[in-house]
Amino acid sequence: MINLEIPKKARTLVNQAHQAAAEVFRPISRKYDRAEHAYPSELDMLASLLDGLNSSGEGGAGAAGVRKSEDDKDKGNRNGGNLSTVLGTIEMCWGDVALLLSMPRQGLGNAAIASVANDEQLERFKGKWAAMAITEPGFGSDSAAVSATAELDGDEYVLNGEKIFVTAGERADCVVVWATLDKSKGRAAIKSFVVEKGTPGFEVVRLEHKLGIRASDTAVLRFDNCRVPKENLLGSPEIDTQKGFAGVMQTFDNTRPLVAAMAIGVARAALEETREVLEKAGVEIDYDKPANAQSAAAATFLELEADFEASYLLTLESAWMADNRKPNSLEASMAKAKAGRSVVDITLRCVELVGSFGYTEESMLEKWSRDSKILDIFEGTQQIQQLIVARRLLGKSSAELK
Numbered sequence: 001m002i003n004l005e006i007p008k009k010a011r012t013l014v015n016q017a018h019q020a021a022a023e024v025f026r027p028i029s030r031k032y033d034r035a036e037h038a039y040p041s042e043l044d045m046l047a048s049l050l051d052g053l054n055s056s057g058e059g060g061a062g063a064a065g066v067r068k069s070e071d072d073k074d075k076g077n078r079n080g081g082n083l084s085t086v087l088g089t090i091e092m093c094w095g096d097v098a099l100l101l102s103m104p105r106q107g108l109g110n111a112a113i114a115s116v117a118n119d120e121q122l123e124r125f126k127g128k129w130a131a132m133a134i135t136e137p138g139f140g141s142d143s144a145a146v147s148a149t150a151e152l153d154g155d156e157y158v159l160n161g162e163k164i165f166v167t168a169g170e171r172a173d174c175v176v177v178w179a180t181l182d183k184s185k186g187r188a189a190i191k192s193f194v195v196e197k198g199t200p201g202f203e204v205v206r207l208e209h210k211l212g213i214r215a216s217d218t219a220v221l222r223f224d225n226c227r228v229p230k231e232n233l234l235g236s237p238e239i240d241t242q243k244g245f246a247g248v249m250q251t252f253d254n255t256r257p258l259v260a261a262m263a264i265g266v267a268r269a270a271l272e273e274t275r276e277v278l279e280k281a282g283v284e285i286d287y288d289k290p291a292n293a294q295s296a297a298a299a300t301f302l303e304l305e306a307d308f309e310a311s312y313l314l315t316l317e318s319a320w321m322a323d324n325r326k327p328n329s330l331e332a333s334m335a336k337a338k339a340g341r342s343v344v345d346i347t348l349r350c351v352e353l354v355g356s357f358g359y360t361e362e363s364m365l366e367k368w369s370r371d372s373k374i375l376d377i378f379e380g381t382q383q384i385q386q387l388i389v390a391r392r393l394l395g396k397s398s399a400e401l402k
Helices: 008-034 043-055 081-095 097-101 108-116 119-124 183-189 244-280 296-323 329-359 365-375 382-394
Strands: 130-133 149-153 156-167 174-180 190-196 202-207 218-229
Touching: 008 043, 008 081, 008 097, 008 365, 081 097, 081 244, 081 296, 097 244, 097 365, 108 119, 108 130, 108 174, 108 190, 108 244, 130 156, 149 174, 156 174, 156 190, 174 218, 183 190, 190 218, 244 296, 244 329, 244 365, 296 329, 329 365, 329 382
Parallel strands: 130 174
Antiparallel strands: 149 156, 156 218, 174 190, 202 218
């Protein structure tokens, strides 16, 4: 039975994450939005605190992995690291989503390592900040179209290719790179490799200037005969046409709920700010009256809150399923699709509700409306999530439903 209330053991984490968001993120949010590409040094101490929480088993507001164990099958319902991480992420992104993405050792690449690395790799990359490099100039959402290559040469893989829109690509200690072992064998040959900074042939080409999440660096990376140890391949090196690509893609079952959680945090921040402005303007929001019996502003606000609540519950469900070792690919995509679309709608309509005040830098609503759009794009666009959901519900393969 699924219980979507915040479990008691996670309440301390949620409170700590909220305090960090309120006392660290919010005060410097606008500063680093304006100072694009400047590293927020204030985050170093907070990152060390999160490392301690993760090490103690409390869970942090960053990357966690879906790790499966035979011993977990008969343990009944559990609320574990995935749910705790989602709850912490919501609170931190209530403060600032770009600053969370700038947190050392909390990158999406860390989630990939935590999900599919073996025990030796987990220990070797412990304490590293890992970015994730998937998108290329030739494709966006179709992850199966990876053209970067990895060729085994003795005890090393030789990587060649270019990756774009890599979050934390310049600042991270290493990058989880998706590349194909054999283009002729299609998506089954796509594997992920950990490439550490300073490796010859690995170059940061440039940083992007962006609409939102400006505090987070987004890089273009190039790999030119970049040699990495064969032990840096995550998962099995065998090309299995039945489940090879599925093994790589399982990372998304973990990271998509995290991105949905980011969207929920931003949406909640916008709703709270808007409620405060409306109340000051004398707009009453009454939950005991039907929406059509209230002012247009109040009715709109209630509609936005309903969208927020649906996104929140879907996200908690997908995280709970991961903690309980249940297949959650469908639910992860549903949560990402709903939260990504809702946060864009909520932030923009909140700007409309408060009028010109929401369009100026006097209000954080202006910034949140810019930050929100990326949450509907990365980790799979709205359209891709809907396609995945449709395939799952209709029982269609990717070849049958494109």
